[in-house]
Amino acid sequence: xxxxxxxxxxxxGKAVLNxxxxxxxxxxxxxxxxRSGSGKSVLMKHIIGLLQPDxxxxxxxxxxxxxxxxxxxxxxxxxxxxxxxxxxxxxxMSSFDNVAFPLRTFTSMTEEEIEHVVLECLGMVxxxxxxxxxxxxxxxxxQKRVALARAVALKPRYILYDEPTSGLDPETSNxxxxxxxxxxxxxxxxxxxxxxxxxxxxxxxxxxxxxHDGRMHWAGTIDELHxxxxxxxxxxxxxxxxxxxx
Amino acid sequence: MxxxxxxIILDPVQALGRYxxxxxxxxxxxxxxxxxxxxxxxxxxxxxxxxMPIVMLAAAFSGAVTTxxxxxxxxxxxxxxxxxxxxxxxxxxxxxxxxxxxxxxxGRVGARIAAELGTMRVTEQIDALEAMGLNSIGYLIVPRVIxxxxxxxxxxxxxxxxxxxxGMLVGHLGGFVPMGVFVDGARExxxxxxxxxxxxxxxxxxxxxxxxxxxxxxxxxGGAEGVGKATTEAAVASCVLLLLADLILxxxxx
Numbered sequence: 001x002x003x004x005x006x007x008x009x010x011x012x013g014k015a016v017l018n019x020x021x022x023x024x025x026x027x028x029x030x031x032x033x034x035r036s037g038s039g040k041s042v043l044m045k046h047i048i049g050l051l052q053p054d055x056x057x058x059x060x061x062x063x064x065x066x067x068x069x070x071x072x073x074x075x076x077x078x079x080x081x082x083x084x085x086x087x088x089x090x091x092x093m094s095s096f097d098n099v100a101f102p103l104r105t106f107t108s109m110t111e112e113e114i115e116h117v118v119l120e121c122l123g124m125v126x127x128x129x130x131x132x133x134x135x136x137x138x139x140x141x142x143q144k145r146v147a148l149a150r151a152v153a154l155k156p157r158y159i160l161y162d163e164p165t166s167g168l169d170p171e172t173s174n175x176x177x178x179x180x181x182x183x184x185x186x187x188x189x190x191x192x193x194x195x196x197x198x199x200x201x202x203x204x205x206x207x208x209x210x211x212h213d214g215r216m217h218w219a220g221t222i223d224e225l226h227x228x229x230x231x232x233x234x235x236x237x238x239x240x241x242x243x244x245x246x
Numbered sequence: 247m248x249x250x251x252x253x254i255i256l257d258p259v260q261a262l263g264r265y266x267x268x269x270x271x272x273x274x275x276x277x278x279x280x281x282x283x284x285x286x287x288x289x290x291x292x293x294x295x296x297x298m299p300i301v302m303l304a305a306a307f308s309g310a311v312t313t314x315x316x317x318x319x320x321x322x323x324x325x326x327x328x329x330x331x332x333x334x335x336x337x338x339x340x341x342x343x344x345x346x347x348x349x350x351x352x353g354r355v356g357a358r359i360a361a362e363l364g365t366m367r368v369t370e371q372i373d374a375l376e377a378m379g380l381n382s383i384g385y386l387i388v389p390r391v392i393x394x395x396x397x398x399x400x401x402x403x404x405x406x407x408x409x410x411x412x413g414m415l416v417g418h419l420g421g422f423v424p425m426g427v428f429v430d431g432a433r434e435x436x437x438x439x440x441x442x443x444x445x446x447x448x449x450x451x452x453x454x455x456x457x458x459x460x461x462x463x464x465x466x467x468g469g470a471e472g473v474g475k476a477t478t479e480a481a482v483a484s485c486v487l488l489l490l491a492d493l494i495l496x497x498x499x500x
Contacts (some may be wrong), residue, residue, distance in 0.1 A: 048377050070381075078379035091365075102378050103279065154378075229369035 001026055002047060002158070002190070007056035009042055016042050018214030020056070029184050029191040031201040035236065040194040041162055042086070043211065044054040046161060047192065048080055049073050060158075078106060078170035081151030081189075085166060087143035088092035089135040094124070095146045096131035102154050121149035121174040123188070125179055141172035145179065153185060159183065161193040165200050201225075210236065265461045268383065272391065272457075275384025276284040286389040292451045293390070293456070294397030300354065301347050302408045307336060308342045309409030310416035316354050317422035327423045331431030334413040339440045339500075344447040344491060347398065348455065352484035356459035359390055360480030363463025364473035370466070387460040391453060398452030399445050406444070443499055450491050455484045 004022040008015070016039040018086055024030050032040050043050040046058055049065045050231070060076055068076075089098050099118045103109055109117070120152050122128050125145040133141055144164060151159055161180060165173035181204050184191050195201060208225050210218040210233050218233045228234065279286075316333045363386060366372050375382040410432070417423040423431075462480035466472045 045373070050373055050376055076379075076380065077377060080377060082374065082377040084370040084371055084374055084377075088370040090371055090374075092371075105378070105380060160377075195335040 001059075001061060002192075003059045003195060004043070004047065005055075005057045005059075007046060008054045008059065009039070009041070009046065010054055012236060015214055017046075017053075017056075020214070020216050022193060022209055022216055022219070024190060026190055027188060028206045029193065029196055029204055030181075031193045031205035032211060033196060033198070033201055033236070036196060038211045039214055040196075040211055044160055044162055044192065044194045048077060048082060066112060075081075078154065081154065081156035081159045083144065083148050083151050083159070083161045083164055085139075085163045087135070087147035089143055089147050089150070091135050093134075094131065095127075095135065097140065098135070099131075099150045099201065100147060102150065106154060117153060118149075121127050121153050122146070124152065124183065125149045126175075133236055137141075141168050141176070144168070144176060148155065148176075148183070152189075155187060156189060158190045158192070161195070162193065163195055163196050165195065165198075173197065173200065174203075180204050196240070198237055208226045212236075241246050264465065265458070268387070268461050269457060272387045275381050277389050278381060278384050279388065281363040281380075282389050285385060288393055289389045289393035290397055291360070293351070293393040294400055297351060297354055297401060298404060299399075302488045303403050304346050304350055305338070305343065305409035306412035308346050309338055309413030311413070312337050312342065313417040313422060313428075314420065315412035317417065319356045319465050323337035326427075326431075328427045328431030329433065330417060331414075331428035331441070332435035333431075333435075334428070335432035336419075336435065336437070336440055337428035338406050338409040339444050341492075342410055343402050344444050344451060345488070346409075347405045347448070348451040349403045349485060351394075351398065351415065351451075352455050352459075352488060353481050356455045356480045356484040357477045359380070359456060359459035360463035360466075361473055361477045363460060364466035364476040367464065368469055368472060372419070377452055377464060382478075383464070387457075391456045391458055393458030395449055396452075398455075402444060403450040406441070412432045420454050443495075446499065447492065447495055450487055450495065454464065454487050454491055458484050461483045 002024040004020055007017050007020040009017040020043060021097055022043075026162065027111050032043060042051060046053055049058075052066060060079075063076065064071055065076060075175055079226050083130060084141050089095070090101065093101065096118055100114050103114045118131065122131060125148050127142060127145050127149070130138060130142060130146065135146070138146065164180065168176065177200050180191065180193065184204070193200065193205060205222060207219065207221050209216055218228065218230050220228065225233070225237070259444075312334045316330045320329055321464045363372070366386070372382050372386070375385060376419055414425055414428045417428055459480040462476045462483065464474040468475075
């Protein structure tokens with residue numbers, strides 16, 4: 001379980017997170033939604049310890065990740081797979097080597113075993129044939145899928161997705177959504193999806209948490225989201241054209 | 247005025263603090279070196295082997311030009327021609343071999359390191375390394391700095407040999423000084439400490455160029471503009487610090 005308590009973060013005097021509370025239960029898929037610049041990605045980076053909070057506490061399986069050593073934090077991070085907004089594939093390595101990288105670094109697997117796992121992961125994201133290609137030879141959507149294969153290579157317990165569908169066409173976005181859904185089902189992982197794409201939220205999430213003005217403005221299940229009469233939330237959802245025509 | 251004072255005084259102090267902090271973290275990552283060993287070989291090839299042709303070319307011309315200019319300035323029947331060898335060789339060993347190599351590495355390797363790490367920073371590749379549970383400073387910076395410290399002396403030795411050889415060859419072919427006389431002059435004034443001093447400079451220069459460039463690249467902000475800025479700053483800061491270190495080492499060790 002991941003818990004965020006009273007999280008505060010400012011950059012150059014400008015408050016981005018202003019007392020955020022959040023709980024993510026084992027096995028659920030939570031979507032963190034909110035306008036661009038509302039602090040969703042900042043929140044996600046705190047969850048994995050890439051940013052240090054000004055105040056507040058983040059616990060992963062009961063361990064306060066800001067009160068432990070860097071070595072211990074790195075051990076905790078190995079339970080996470082992260083899909084960054086731009087994919088963040090290592091551009092000096094082929095797709096195969098990108099997916100193999102965490103396996104070569106953190107396991108004592110033989111090259112044969114690594115090849116087997118890499119092909120399995122690339123198969124999961126429906127790109128078994130791109131292993132030899134460099135990231136620059138792949139489209140944006142394909143890069144994200146290879147990055148997703150890399151994120152799940154070590155079979156993490158938690159997967160964080162930062163804007164997984166941003167900048168993609170609707171068809172590719174649907175493919176990514178399906179992959180996230182399938183991975184959650186197949187690997188039984190806890191997923192946190194940072195997005196402002198309501199279509200994705202409705203496709204993949206069990207719960208949603210709405211960040212507004214640096215605070216957790218609303219949190220609930222997708223059913224509750226449908227029924228909510230919170231004006232700010234409804235305005236955000238409408239702006240995403242979800243309720244248009246309802 | 248306040249902003250100007252901040253830029254002139256506070257920013258460099260702040261940068262020095264962050265640089266020291268980065269070095270501290272890098273030293274802390276040395277015990278995990280076995281994880282990053284493969285990366286060290288790659289960096290040694292980039293820093294050393296790939297730089298060899300341009301370093302040798304520059305050294306050969308430096309030696310040749312020093313020979314020609316020395317013979318031009320000291321043309322007199324009262325001065326023996328062997329003086330050319332006794333000036334060119336210490337010049338290469340004490341100064342030119344290390345400084346020419348340093349400037350080339352600052353431009354070639356320093357800029358490359360800053361651009362590479364800067365791009366990794368702005369495209370979240372460094373965050374991806376960290377998120378996997380890897381020590382990004384250990385993985386990216388330690389091998390580059392070690393490669394700089396190890397390969398700079400190798401390049402320096404090659405630069406000295408090629409520079410002295412180039413000077414001797416041009417002196418002989420141009421009719422400035424016969425090879426035998428050049429060698430005699432070099433031997434006459436040779437000080438055993440000179441190459442040791444040159445090697446000490448190389449260790450310091452190698453450390454400065456790679457660590458400063460890593461620092462600029464690792465903390466790059468912004469997009470393409472930030473990468474460009476970091477690359478330029480890495481090359482300029484490396485060159486300036488290299489000259490400063492050159493002066494300090496000469497004043498303290500010679």
